[in-house]
Ligand SMILES: CC(C)(COP(=O)(O)OP(=O)(O)OC[C@H]1O[C@@H](n2cnc3c(N)ncnc32)[C@H](O[C@H]2O[C@H](COP(=O)(O)OP(=O)(O)OP(=O)(O)O)[C@@H](O)[C@H]2O)[C@@H]1O)[C@@H](O)C(=O)NCCC(=O)NCCS
């Protein structure tokens with residue numbers, strides 16, 4: 157019993173740490189970091205501190221629901237999370253004075269905490285295989301886009317995600333989650349772990365470099381909501397250009413990251429969706445086993 161309680165508390169801690177490491181990595185083009193508020197007038201580094209603290213108990217609750225889940229239909233687990241998520245979103249707004257800091261991550265990391273706890277208890281393992289975890293997430297959220305985007309009836313009070321699906325067919329965070337985080341599994345987690353294996357760069361630079369990889373491929377609805385699809389393509393091209401120069405691994409690349417940050421701030425461009433996937437990448441790196449690494453046994457008895 158103790159093992160499951162500890163497991164849920166650890167998942168909650170890992171989720172908050174992912175939030176803190178993401179916002180702390182600097183500089184991040186157009187985003188809030190330790191040096192600037194990026195392309196945001198309504199939030200800064202300390203807004204994210206307040207938001208992260210307000211969410212800590214929520215992630216543990218999501219993990220507990222996952223650890224206790226014994227149903228045959230993973231979608232039931234997802235449905236049980238929604239009320240918790242809506243309440244957490246409100247707690248976030250209360251903590252930030254109404255500013256949207258972590259709306260996407262309340263959704264993404266809440267689901268990850270629940271799915272991971274469910275898999276870990278089932279397999280009696282303290283770490284899970286990333287593909288198995290993401291398959292569980294996909295099962296939990298099957299039909300999400302059809303239910304929430306395809307069947308959309310309302311014409312007023314649409315969220316950014318709903319509006320952009322209507323206009324461009326972009327599924328945003330819902331599509332990423334329902335497909336089991338393919339952008340993280342195929343792009344950012346391998347990049348993040350390769351950088352770690354090289355030992356060449358510290359956590360800060362590893363996070364910024366991984367963000368650049370994400371920006372080259374992610375269909376970030378934050379960018380399109382403020383601008384258009386051409387701007388999304390511009391961001392993807394610019395991120396690739398910086399990576400081609402080495403990104404955070406070379407002096408020239410580091411200079412280009414700073415220049416891109418200044419340019420995005422001038423253009424009011426914020427890749428908030430890619431920032432979220434960076435936090436998801438950090439979380440999956442912490443809770444998922446790496447290839448042949450034997451997952452440590454949950455119980456010693
Ligand atoms: C399911 C919801 C979360 C969907 O919300 P919504 O309909 O609004 O959908 P999206 O706009 O598509 O996404 C919401 C946030 O997700 C992030 N995001 C966007 N695209 C991607 C992507 N491709 N991959 C991953 N994540 C993505 C993004 O969040 C981040 O950016 C926000 C901060 O940036 P900012 O530009 O300031 O945002 P705004 O204030 O909106 O714009 P401005 O006015 O400033 O210009 C911040 O949220 C970051 O996290 C998108 O914003 C939701 O409807 C829902 O159901 N929520 C309840 C939670 C729940 O159900 N939980 C239970 C399950 S655990």
Ligand SMILES: Nc1ncnc2[nH]cnc12
Nearest residue numbers: 179187188257428431432
């Ligand atoms: N560091 C950041 N800056 C702006 N939006 C974000 N959404 C998530 N992390 C963010």
